[in-house]
Amino acid sequence: MTSEALTSETFLIGAMAGCQGSEPVTAAYVHIPFCRRRCYYCDFAITVLGDRLRGEASGTVRQYLTVLAQEISLTPNRGQALDTVFLGGGTPSLLSVAQVEAILTALDRQFGIAATAEISMEIDPGTFDLAQLRGYRSLGVNRFSLGVQAFQDELLAACGRTHRVVDVRQAIADLERAGIENFSLDLISGLPGQTREHWQASLAQAIACRPAHLSTYDLTLEAGTVFGRRYQPGEAPLPSDTLTADLYRLAQRTLTAAGYEHYEISNYARSGYQCRHNRVYWENRPFYGFGMGAASYLDGDRVTRPRTTTAYYAWVNALTAPPPTSLKASAQPGSTQPGLTWLPDDSRATARLRDRPLAAQPLTDRLLDTLMLGLRLREGLHVETLRQHYGTLAVTKILEGLQAFQARGWVELAPIASEPQTIRLTDPEGFLFSNVILTHLFHQLDTEAA
Ligand code: SF4
CATH class of the missing domain: 3.80.30.20 (tm_1862 like domain)
Known part of the structure; x- marks a missing residue:
């Protein structure tokens, strides 16, 4: 284990690299x-x-x-x-x-x-x-x-x-x-x-x-x-x-x-x-979502639509509403001015659909999503891509967190030269115990980033 602490700042720099607008x-x-x-x-x-x-x-x-x-x-x-x-x-x-x-x-x-x-x-x-x-x-x-x-x-x-x-x-x-x-x-x-x-x-x-x-x-x-x-x-x-x-x-x-x-x-x-x-x-890539209860994932932001028809209809209806007069003069869809947003009402979800600039996803969320989703795939995750997006310390912590599971035969690190190139769960045992592995990993990363 390295003694170097994984700070919020480290995660922020790494996570920002992974958040393209x-x-x-x-x-x-x-x-x-x-x-x-x-x-x-x-x-x-x-x-x-x-x-x-x-x-x-x-x-x-x-x-x-x-x-x-x-x-x-x-x-x-x-x-x-x-x-x-x-x-x-x-x-x-x-x-x-x-x-x-x-x-x-x-x-x-x-x-x-x-x-x-x-x-x-x-x-x-x-x-x-x-x-x-x-x-x-x-x-x-x-x-x-x-x-x-x-x-x-x-x-x-x-x-x-x-x-x-x-x-x-x-x-x-x-x-x-x-x-x-x-x-x-x-x-x-x-x-x-x-x-x-x-x-x-x-x-x-x-x-x-x-x-x-x-x-x-x-x-x-x-x-x-x-x-x-x-x-x-x-x-x-x-x-x-x-x-x-x-x-x-x-x-x-x-x-x-x-x-x-x-x-x-x-x-x-x-x-x-x-x-x-x-x-x-x-692969944690963005997608549109349409319809009652559907989720979209745009600009690092997951938005789930209301789960009843009445609420969903009201939500879509709000998309058509004109912006409040007080904001009309200074804010436009896509405005980047701090403090100004193009909001027809107070609905956070509605605002997101307006394609306005979005706050970056919380520090570790994108990394945790990437791990949770990417490790579902047999080919696993590329270490170098993780490093580019989330930083060397995050990758070090991930590899350390997986060591015990590697010893149990649940995780494979496919090596290139002396560097592991991919991290993947074994089939079927790693897949079968993916919840145990991810829970351990999340706890470790969350604790370190806190
Ligand atoms: S009730 Fe649920 S599980 Fe059954 S058919 Fe409809 S969506 Fe599928």
Whole structure:
């Protein structure tokens, strides 16, 4: 351990190097907050539509899309066309083809969508048909993510999913008939009553569907959900912690043996099919976010929109309000004059969307984000890049903090000459214990920077 203290000032100099005022923004996330019912584990910002209403038939959906288009058109264009677009939810496949077209048109008009852009869309079994898929595809949607979760009806029922395995089969058949190869399947481990055999069967059946990409998530109990009220982590009927870890290792062995690259803690892909949009998050790059509950990350500032439609509509409405008269004469959008901001109201979030200069992200936040996100990727983080952005002392502290985990075989430092070139978590053990590693690292960096 070096005796040199890691001061706030050291972090500030390093962090500032990593904070560029006008980074290129080429990714957009659009939240479609509608579902037929709420799954028992889900705490996402959604509105439940029931089984009958969707698309143009729902006034709620129509109103939301009007406001969404307004938000997109009010967001400053930063000069770069979009390279990735992700329509997530919720259940975007509850939208008609014309409604998805309207969203893509709004994005294209405001920012431009590059001809080679990856345009992803989440779809749920039982909410679309072949004609819809072909329609989405004709708009340029070129990647689909299907929320399968499990291949056992009893498990799907136990977690409140609206679909059953027969709907998954139909969805896969429709994807094949539409000639869509670039699709991903989502699976969840750790469901109530789920056994090792269930999980093994789900993995095998998922592989048999020949997806280009697979995401495997471990169930998280969220406060305020049915599961959060009903269950305790690690206690029956949820799998024990030992079994949960075993399921993670089983997925890693099974999917890599089937030719999938484990490129991120929860994600596997065939060569050339990693999700470009999600890589933007893991690489801690900026992105637009649109819609209720959606987060954007611009100029080092994460902004989460309100999680109810009423509050979100008011928030977008505030973007259109004129500035107060007292500020009109002296402040303009983008003003750099200290003490003057272009604020239509007191909303901090609204102010951020005005593209005004932003305060630098707190000292260590960006570094901690970079570690938390970057270490999710199998390739890990480049030591030299960390050094350039956050300074030599920060890197020294990180390497010291990781020594114990390296000895346990959870962290690899791939060396170049005498210098470690990359820091990465081992697969599967490092990934499995990433929370332990990051908690230790964060505590050490926070303490040192305080
Ligand atoms: S379909 Fe997805 S977003 Fe909708 S309630 Fe279920 S988990 Fe949540």
